[in-house]
Amino acid sequence: NQTPECYSYEDCKATADWLLSQTDIRPLVGIVCGSGLGGLANMLKDQVVFNYKDIPNFPQSTVHGHAGRLVFGTLKGRPCICMQGRFHIYEGYPLQKGVYCVLGGPSFETIAECRMLHRMGADAVGMSTVHEAITARHCGMRVFALSLITNQAVMDYESKEKANHEEVLQTGKDRAMQLEQLVSTIVIRIEHSNNYA
Numbered sequence: 001n002q003t004p005e006c007y008s009y010e011d012c013k014a015t016a017d018w019l020l021s022q023t024d025i026r027p028l029v030g031i032v033c034g035s036g037l038g039g040l041a042n043m044l045k046d047q048v049v050f051n052y053k054d055i056p057n058f059p060q061s062t063v064h065g066h067a068g069r070l071v072f073g074t075l076k077g078r079p080c081i082c083m084q085g086r087f088h089i090y091e092g093y094p095l096q097k098g099v100y101c102v103l104g105g106p107s108f109e110t111i112a113e114c115r116m117l118h119r120m121g122a123d124a125v126g127m128s129t130v131h132e133a134i135t136a137r138h139c140g141m142r143v144f145a146l147s148l149i150t151n152q153a154v155m156d157y158e159s160k161e162k163a164n165h166e167e168v169l170q171t172g173k174d175r176a177m178q179l180e181q182l183v184s185t186i187v188i189r190i191e192h193s194n195n196y197a
């Protein structure tokens with residue numbers, strides 16, 4: 001396996017689909033075992049083990065003491081997964097990142113515009129958030145921005161799909177509970193941190 005410059009959604013999905021097809025275990029908890037702590041995975045009962053080298057698109061452990069195995073099993077009856085070996089930037093692995101690009105709106109992008117933005121390196125496009133973040137930074141605020149990706153950009157002239165506001169609203173509705181939980185959790189953590197600088 002060669003280290004790619006980044007892992008695309010499709011790469012990650014292929015990995016996930018492969019793993020899901022290999023085991024019936026659906027973990028509730030994921031544990032990343034650090035150096036010397038790979039033994040934590042031995043706590044798991046009814047283990048199903050995969051060597052990283054056998055998993056499609058999966059990085060390899062290069063650090064001494066990181067076994068390079070993904071271990072599914074149960075811990076106290078709960079389905080779990082342990083990574084025996086983690087990945088570090090210093091090993092040359094990229095961080096997964098996305099570039100959000102903003103346009104003025106209110107029209108959705110044409111196919112040509114979507115293709116242009118993609119060629120320029122954009123992974124997502126929106127009509128807000130960037131303006132808000134720039135203004136907030138101008139006012140000296142610290143900013144954390146969260147974007148829900150609600151629809152796929154149409155890149156293909158043959159496609160019958162069209163970006164539309166109904167789909168955006170529907171995805172918002174579908175994900176509302178998860179977002180409420182995520183935002184509440186983030187807010188609680190901010191309150192418990194002294195980092196107000």
Ligand SMILES: O=P(O)(O)O[C@H]1O[C@H](CO)[C@@H](O)[C@H]1O
Nearest residue numbers: 105126127128129164165168
């Ligand atoms: O950015 P928010 O307000 O979430 O809304 C997004 O959804 C609308 C397009 O469907 C646009 O207004 C776009 O900016």
Ligand code: HPA
Nearest residue numbers: 108109125126127163168
């Ligand atoms: O497809 C989109 N393009 C631009 N802004 C958006 N906001 C939600 N969906 C979109």
